[in-house]
Amino acid sequence: MFPTPIHKSPPAAQIAYKVLLPVALVIWLIPLIGVAVTSLRPASDLAAGNYFGMPSSLAFGNYADVFQNSPIGWYILNSFKVTIPTVIGAVALSCLTGFALAVYGFRANLWVFFAFVAGNFIPFQILMVPVRDMTLKAGMYDTTIGLVLFHVAFQTGLCTLFMRNFIKGLPFALIESARVEGVSEWRIFRHIVLPLMRPAIAALSVLVFTFVWNDYFWATVLVQGQHAMPVTAGLYALNGQWVAAWHLVSAGSIVAALPPVLMFFLMQRHFIAGLTLGATKG
Amino acid sequence: MKTFKALAGLALSAMLMGSVAFAGEIVINSDHSDPAPKKAMEELIADFQAKNPEITVKWNNFDHEGYKASIRNFLTADPPDVVAWYAGNRMAPFVEAGLFEDVSDVWAANGFDESLKSAAASMTMDGKKWGVPYTYYQWGIYYRADIFAEQGIAPPKNWAELLAACEKLKAAGVTPFAIGTKALWPTGGWFDYMDLRVNGYEFHMDLTAGQVPYTDPRVKAVFEKWAELVKPGYYLENHAAIDWQDAIPQMVQGKAAMYLMGNFAVATMKEGGLTEEQIGFMQFPEITAGVPMAEEAPTDTFHIPSGAKNKEDAKVFLAYLASPEAQAKMNATLGQLPVNNQAAKPSDKFLDAGFTMLSNAYALAQFYDRDADAEMAKAGMEGFQEFMVKPGEVDRILERLEKVRAKVHQ
Amino acid sequence: MANAKPAGFWKRNQLKIAPWVFLAPGGIMFLIYVLIPIVQSVWISFHDWDGLGDKVWIGVANYVELLDDDTFYTALKNNVLWLVLYLLAIPMGLAVALFLNQTVFGIRLYKSLFFFPFVISQVVVGLMFTWFYAPDFGLFSQFIKWLTGTEVAILADERFVTYGIIAAGLWPQTAYCMILYLTGLNNLNPEQIEAARMDNARGLRLLWHVILPQLAPATFIAMVVTVIGALRSFDLVSIMTAGGPYGSSQVLSYFMYEQALSEYGYRMGYGAAIAVVLFLIMMVFITLFILRMIMQERNR
Numbered sequence: 001m002f003p004t005p006i007h008k009s010p011p012a013a014q015i016a017y018k019v020l021l022p023v024a025l026v027i028w029l030i031p032l033i034g035v036a037v038t039s040l041r042p043a044s045d046l047a048a049g050n051y052f053g054m055p056s057s058l059a060f061g062n063y064a065d066v067f068q069n070s071p072i073g074w075y076i077l078n079s080f081k082v083t084i085p086t087v088i089g090a091v092a093l094s095c096l097t098g099f100a101l102a103v104y105g106f107r108a109n110l111w112v113f114f115a116f117v118a119g120n121f122i123p124f125q126i127l128m129v130p131v132r133d134m135t136l137k138a139g140m141y142d143t144t145i146g147l148v149l150f151h152v153a154f155q156t157g158l159c160t161l162f163m164r165n166f167i168k169g170l171p172f173a174l175i176e177s178a179r180v181e182g183v184s185e186w187r188i189f190r191h192i193v194l195p196l197m198r199p200a201i202a203a204l205s206v207l208v209f210t211f212v213w214n215d216y217f218w219a220t221v222l223v224q225g226q227h228a229m230p231v232t233a234g235l236y237a238l239n240g241q242w243v244a245a246w247h248l249v250s251a252g253s254i255v256a257a258l259p260p261v262l263m264f265f266l267m268q269r270h271f272i273a274g275l276t277l278g279a280t281k282g
Numbered sequence: 283m284k285t286f287k288a289l290a291g292l293a294l295s296a297m298l299m300g301s302v303a304f305a306g307e308i309v310i311n312s313d314h315s316d317p318a319p320k321k322a323m324e325e326l327i328a329d330f331q332a333k334n335p336e337i338t339v340k341w342n343n344f345d346h347e348g349y350k351a352s353i354r355n356f357l358t359a360d361p362p363d364v365v366a367w368y369a370g371n372r373m374a375p376f377v378e379a380g381l382f383e384d385v386s387d388v389w390a391a392n393g394f395d396e397s398l399k400s401a402a403a404s405m406t407m408d409g410k411k412w413g414v415p416y417t418y419y420q421w422g423i424y425y426r427a428d429i430f431a432e433q434g435i436a437p438p439k440n441w442a443e444l445l446a447a448c449e450k451l452k453a454a455g456v457t458p459f460a461i462g463t464k465a466l467w468p469t470g471g472w473f474d475y476m477d478l479r480v481n482g483y484e485f486h487m488d489l490t491a492g493q494v495p496y497t498d499p500r501v502k503a504v505f506e507k508w509a510e511l512v513k514p515g516y517y518l519e520n521h522a523a524i525d526w527q528d529a530i531p532q533m534v535q536g537k538a539a540m541y542l543m544g545n546f547a548v549a550t551m552k553e554g555g556l557t558e559e560q561i562g563f564m565q566f567p568e569i570t571a572g573v574p575m576a577e578e579a580p581t582d583t584f585h586i587p588s589g590a591k592n593k594e595d596a597k598v599f600l601a602y603l604a605s606p607e608a609q610a611k612m613n614a615t616l617g618q619l620p621v622n623n624q625a626a627k628p629s630d631k632f633l634d635a636g637f638t639m640l641s642n643a644y645a646l647a648q649f650y651d652r653d654a655d656a657e658m659a660k661a662g663m664e665g666f667q668e669f670m671v672k673p674g675e676v677d678r679i680l681e682r683l684e685k686v687r688a689k690v691h692q
Numbered sequence: 693m694a695n696a697k698p699a700g701f702w703k704r705n706q707l708k709i710a711p712w713v714f715l716a717p718g719g720i721m722f723l724i725y726v727l728i729p730i731v732q733s734v735w736i737s738f739h740d741w742d743g744l745g746d747k748v749w750i751g752v753a754n755y756v757e758l759l760d761d762d763t764f765y766t767a768l769k770n771n772v773l774w775l776v777l778y779l780l781a782i783p784m785g786l787a788v789a790l791f792l793n794q795t796v797f798g799i800r801l802y803k804s805l806f807f808f809p810f811v812i813s814q815v816v817v818g819l820m821f822t823w824f825y826a827p828d829f830g831l832f833s834q835f836i837k838w839l840t841g842t843e844v845a846i847l848a849d850e851r852f853v854t855y856g857i858i859a860a861g862l863w864p865q866t867a868y869c870m871i872l873y874l875t876g877l878n879n880l881n882p883e884q885i886e887a888a889r890m891d892n893a894r895g896l897r898l899l900w901h902v903i904l905p906q907l908a909p910a911t912f913i914a915m916v917v918t919v920i921g922a923l924r925s926f927d928l929v930s931i932m933t934a935g936g937p938y939g940s941s942q943v944l945s946y947f948m949y950e951q952a953l954s955e956y957g958y959r960m961g962y963g964a965a966i967a968v969v970l971f972l973i974m975m976v977f978i979t980l981f982i983l984r985m986i987m988q989e990r991n992r
Binding site: 046048049050132142220221 | 311315317318342343344345348351355356360478516525528530531532534535550551554555593
């Protein structure tokens with residue numbers, strides 16, 4: 001394990017580390033603390049110029065206002081309805097595509113890979129009109145499914161890159177030995193490679209979840225009504241026409257940010273996967 | 283014969299079903315996401331449905347910023363029956379693309395040319411009417427009445443008095459004008475008023491319509507006058523880094539004394555702790571003697587998309603929206619002014635002053651970013667902001683603006 | 693075995709067909725939603741179109757105009773700055789990942805919290821940093837005042853504005869790279885490390901010669917994502933300065949949006965041309981990356 005596990009270091013270093021951790025965390029999170037404090041400020045503080053001082057009162061009511069002024073509960077549900085299928089879809093598809101690109105040496109391999117990577121580099125604003133028109137013609141405009149399909153397609157680009165590289169790092173001997181035994185390609189994928197991909201799947205799930213959860217642009221392009229609007233677009237509805245209600249937006253942002261963080265926290269254990277490298281010995 | 287009857291029966295019932303499905307529901311898309319406008323809309327829709335029980339309203343409320351992008355999508359993709367938007371050059375792209383419905387008939391049938399007279403010009407293109415206005419608000423200089431009293435300054439009525447007031451304030455350690463130009467549009471308000479007062483309404487309309495080059499000496503004259511405020515440092519320093527509302531605390535704390543802004547600024551000032559007695563309102567002072575005083579009054583409107591399914595009932599809604607009762611009630615909640623000159627005006631010190639000022643105004647401008655072509659507006663306001671930071675570069679800035687104008691209005 | 697049936701078509705050609713079968717679902721989605729629209733957009737860039745009415749063919753006129761546009765060059769210059777400075781997120785992310793790669797009590801909570809900046813909406817990140825930098829009440833400008841005596845309004849000063857925005861962007865981006873490296877650190881080959889330790893390799897030398905090569909895949913992804921992020925940089929520019937002051941923090945992604953989709957922009961064709969230019973710039977990087985990656989893999 002790298003760096004040297006701390007419990008092997010002298011006690012002084014251990015204490016120093018244990019002290020440094022929370023200090024570093026606080027410094028790291030100062031902007032976030034700023035957001036949290038702003039979310040508890042009454043609007044009068046901001047209008048009077050009190051941005052960073054102690055709040056004149058703790059306006060917990062801001063959080064209630066957020067739920068009252070906008071159907072944020074509904075928006076959050078919509079965000080889940082869009083994000084979870086996208087994560088499942090994009091990760092599943094990219095497991096397949098990553099496997100194809102990492103394991104097989106067919107001639108067009110490089111070009112296909114290139115296409116996936118290139119397609120993900122584009123400034124996605126440029127896709128707005130063609131994708132909107134296509135979604136409309138398919139009758140999926142203003143639906144969560146329309147949004148899901150686009151996100152799955154778009155995220156597959158980056159996920160394929162990630163998965164392909166990850167699988168490339170796995171010992172090819174595993175696959176070779178399976179082939180020698182006459183195992184079919186699908187079974188190799190399903191029973192040998194896929195279980196080894198758990199850390200990558202976990203990491204990618206978190207990343208895709210976060211990207212799609214925080215997407216604002218496509219929510220405004222492909223969705224109109226409250227029944228399908230995710231929380232990002234709904235959040236900015238808290239801002240007034242003239243006067244930005246930053247204290248409400250801050251409160252709303254914190255609420256809206258909880259699911260991705262929770263997800264990361266829950267998926268962490270999958271990162272600590274032990275690979276069965278022993279299978280290739282002998 | 284039997285088949286014929288059956289078919290006829292089928293056709294008849296289909297027609298009936300079809301008409302029942304249409305007559306009855308209208309879909310409205312708008313961006314009234316603030317608490318007050320939201321309440322106003324809710325009341326409006328409730329009252330409308332009470333008066334017209336055979337029509338049901340489905341209302342999609344968007345967030346204010348996202349709406350500006352969304353409208354382009356839903357106008358072509360899946361148009362509702364009524365949309366909220368703005369008057370003047372702002373509605374031009376949609377009118378020119380044939381996406382808005384001509385509602386001159388609604389205006390004619392209800393005598394709106396009389397009751398909505400002040401906004402009629404900004405709703406007209408090619409001699410036809412393209413929507414119905416329901417609210418506007420005044421712009422003017424809001425000032426710290428108590429600081430003025432302290433310094434012995436009377437609200438200035440002309441340019442010389444304004445400069446004198448600024449000098450006095452600056453000497454007392456108070457920045458004369460608060461402003462936050464990060465979002466650019468506050469600079470448009472300043473330019474508009476300077477041009478309206480130096481050159482007059484007709485010239486300003488010609489300029490924003492792109493018929494006058496920005497290198498014209500009359501335009502330069504506006505900037506020369508404006509420089510008399512910029513160069514001595516009568517504006518808040520570093521205004522380009524802050525939004526308009528982040529400049530309010532300066533007024534609240536007494537570090538700045540005046541703010542040229544729309545009436546919505548009052549609510550924020552009060553929020554910051556100022557009392558009504560401390561806030562004064564005055565009309566932008568005269569600059570060139572004898573030029574009739576025109577004012578800025580940006581107008582909000584509703585339109586019918588040309589792709590709407592239920593135009594009949596949508597027109598009924600527009601007619602209701604423009605009625606004196608509906609406008610009075612809506613504007614009481616909005617804290618703004620009704621366009622219908624027969625509506626009862628709200629009783630608020632500032633709105634009252636605004637109403638008087640606007641009713642006596644020579645003419646009403648819609649604000650730079652609604653009067654001028656969109657691309658020109660963006661370039662223009664960037665130029666104004668740069669001028670306010672680097673007044674010495676005025677010639678280069680005007681040349682750049684002229685380049686854009688020539689391209690846009692070729 | 694002597695009586696075994698001849699192998700079926702599938703079994704014989706499995707290795708040739710299999711990749712395409714695996715590629716099909718993802719590939720088709722990607723084709724429809726991404727690749728084809730790219731082509732469509734290049735097509736649009738040769739037209740003059742306001743997004744509402746008819747398209748008018750104008751050939752390369754949009755590109756000619758672009759070359760004459762001052763804003764384009766400002767945006768280009770800023771994009772270069774973004775590209776170079778944003779890469780700092782990678783070593784910073786590695787440092788944080790190394791710092792957190794211990795098994796003390798509660799480390800899972802720490803990791804989650806360090807990740808938080810990436811998760812919070814970029815609008816709020818931009819807002820907070822805008823207030824940090826703000827003249828008069830901003831914490832950062834007060835700090836500078838205390839340090840140097842004069843006040844500097846970062847976001848109003850055309851010399852510093854882009855650096856200020858990049859700094860804001862580095863905060864969530866570092867968190868992102870941290871995640872990638874944490875994953876990579878979890879997949880290190882313990883035998884190699886033990887072997888190196890027994891050879892007396894320590895600290896930085898161990899890091900450079902043994903760990904970093906194993907982290908190469910993570911570094912690669914980190915670079916890809918950081919470059920994408922740098923060239924995309926839309927949300928922060930939009931919320932912090934809207935391209936200002938007077939266009940000096942403009943970047944290509946925001947410029948494109950401004951021209952085609954914003955309140956004041958109805959020029960889809962021109963915007964598409966900007967996007968194509970941006971895409972071509974990105975293509976240079978993609979090609980370089982992929983070439984490098986292929987070479988590295990061939991040398992293994």
